[in-house]
Amino acid sequence: MDENEDVPKDFIKLKSEKLSVDEVSELVVSPSCGAVSLFIGITRNNFEGKKVIHLEYEAYISMAETEIKKICRNIRQKWPSVKHIAVHHRLGAESLEAVMYCINTLKASVPIWKKEIYEDEYSWKENKECFWLKEKKTDIIYL
Structure with a gap:
């Protein structure tokens, strides 16, 4: 193994x-990590009752790359065990809206809780946006 490989x-x-999912996956595989996390955005076919035909994006390439590099640095500060990061964005294509859609929909509909751990206690939190929380507040069980 090349000493610089990791x-x-x-x-x-x-x-x-x-964009190629295989290409991106191969870039971030590391023998010292046990997983590769990918997000693949796609365009949904409607938004607020309107049929979506396609999306177009433009970018000031050098500025966009500089900002993405800052994001990568911030990721490494927050999660030092992250090895390789690949950010590939298709211009003139339909990925950014799909990312926002996925995140917002996940928060609103997927039953995921987080455990906030403090110095001497912990607390379980739910996504406030979840539709099922608004409908059934009395059915929530806190541990």
């Missing part, structure tokens, strides 16, 4: 051509 690296690409 040195953390960032792979940033903004392009108009179709």
Whole structure:
């Protein structure tokens, strides 16, 4: 194994051509990590009752790359065990809206709780946006 193979690296690409999931996956695999996390955004076919045909994006490439590099640095500060990071964004394509949709929908509909751990106690929290919390407040069980 090359001694530099596991040195953390960032792979940033903004392009108009179709993105390759396999290419991105191969960039971030590390023998010292047990998983690869990917987010693949897609365009939904409607928004607020309107049919979505396609989305277009433009970017000031050098500025966008600089900002993505800052995000990568922030990720490494918050999660030092993260090895390789690949941020590939297709310009003129439909990914950013899908990311927002996924995150907002996940918060609103998926039953996920987090455990906030403090110095001498902990507390379980739910996503306040969850539709099922609004409908059935009395059915929540706190541990």
